[in-house]
Amino acid sequence: MSPTSTPRSVLVTGAAKRLGREIALALAKDGWQVAVHYRSSPEDAIKTEADCARLAGSSGSFYADLTDESQVRQLVPQVIRQMGRLDAIVNSASTFEHDTAETFGFANMDKHFRANTGAPILLAQALHTHLAARQATAHADEHGPLGVVVNLLDQKLWNQNPDFFSYTLSKAALEAANTMLALALSPLVRVVGVAPGLTLTSHMLTDEKFTALHKLSPLGRSSTPADVAATVKFALDNQSITGTTILVDGGQHLMKFERDFSLL
Numbered sequence: 001m002s003p004t005s006t007p008r009s010v011l012v013t014g015a016a017k018r019l020g021r022e023i024a025l026a027l028a029k030d031g032w033q034v035a036v037h038y039r040s041s042p043e044d045a046i047k048t049e050a051d052c053a054r055l056a057g058s059s060g061s062f063y064a065d066l067t068d069e070s071q072v073r074q075l076v077p078q079v080i081r082q083m084g085r086l087d088a089i090v091n092s093a094s095t096f097e098h099d100t101a102e103t104f105g106f107a108n109m110d111k112h113f114r115a116n117t118g119a120p121i122l123l124a125q126a127l128h129t130h131l132a133a134r135q136a137t138a139h140a141d142e143h144g145p146l147g148v149v150v151n152l153l154d155q156k157l158w159n160q161n162p163d164f165f166s167y168t169l170s171k172a173a174l175e176a177a178n179t180m181l182a183l184a185l186s187p188l189v190r191v192v193g194v195a196p197g198l199t200l201t202s203h204m205l206t207d208e209k210f211t212a213l214h215k216l217s218p219l220g221r222s223s224t225p226a227d228v229a230a231t232v233k234f235a236l237d238n239q240s241i242t243g244t245t246i247l248v249d250g251g252q253h254l255m256k257f258e259r260d261f262s263l264l
């Protein structure tokens with residue numbers, strides 16, 4: 001299939017619900033075919049897939065446990081088989097389980113590093129391989145950066161506290177990988193980080209506490225899902241950005257918090 005004959009397609013991991021869903025819908029609205037990745041939320045994934053298809057004409061959903069290397073390696077080929085092409089990946093899926101320096105252990109570290117660091121790197125590698133093969137048969141109008149990977153990071157990397165120890169380490173490693181991949185995969189693939197502040201609540205926060213914490217920033221508001229999705233869209237569209245991270249957090253990274261928001 002000619003790469004110019006089908007709309008651009010993007011794989012969004014963890015797109016069944018929450019921020020991943022918001023990003024998937026924003027991109028579908030922008031005309032992207034969206035491959036909705038999920039693990040334990042198949043019903044939500046079907047809904048996101050249907051909503052994206054309504055907006056963009058077509059969509060698909062794809063299961064993978066991102067801690068399983070063989071499942072991660074199969075994901076991009078599966079998407080390309082079904083969607084015809086792949087132009088971008090948004091790594092939004094993330095394992096977020098609490099540990100501290102006192103409770104840290106290899107099992108928890110391994111789970112976080114596989115899902116939050118290793119999987120995004122393998123997916124970027126697979127996109128690069130696909131685009132290199134595509135470039136070998138490229139049409140004259142396909143030049144320069146063909147693809148882009150957006151990695152969802154976290155303002156807490158610039159404002160560290162000792163909670164969620166393994167999660168934070170895995171995201172710090174992903175931030176380093178962001179720079180290394182931008183160099184290694186250029187000029188075919190751009191790699192951009194997007195780091196939200198407190199955006200969505202969790203089971204550890206009451207609604208009242210979330211509302212109060214969301215206001216705790218120099219701008220008096222942290223990020224909204226729409227802010228984060230708009231930044232991902234900007235990172236996908238802007239052809240000059242690579243190897244850097246855009247913080248979307250109302251300036252929360254400029255403040256000092258002794259504990260994670262959920263434990264303040």
Ligand SMILES: NC(=O)c1ccc[n+]([C@@H]2O[C@H](COP(=O)([O-])OP(=O)(O)OC[C@H]3O[C@@H](n4cnc5c(N)ncnc54)[C@H](OP(=O)(O)O)[C@@H]3O)[C@@H](O)[C@H]2O)c1
Pocket residue numbers: 013014015016017018019020037038039040041042064065066067091092093094095096115152153154155195196197198199200201
């Ligand atoms: N929410 C915030 O306020 C906030 C703040 C700062 C940074 N971020 C970053 O923004 C991104 C999205 O945040 P979020 O709150 O929407 O994330 P989330 O709800 O914590 O997780 C998103 C999805 O990740 C998937 N996932 C987790 N472990 C997986 C695994 N081993 N294999 C496959 N899928 C896995 C789950 O999909 P299934 O449900 O299908 O299993 C889950 O629904 C994350 O990278 C997060 O670090 C979010």
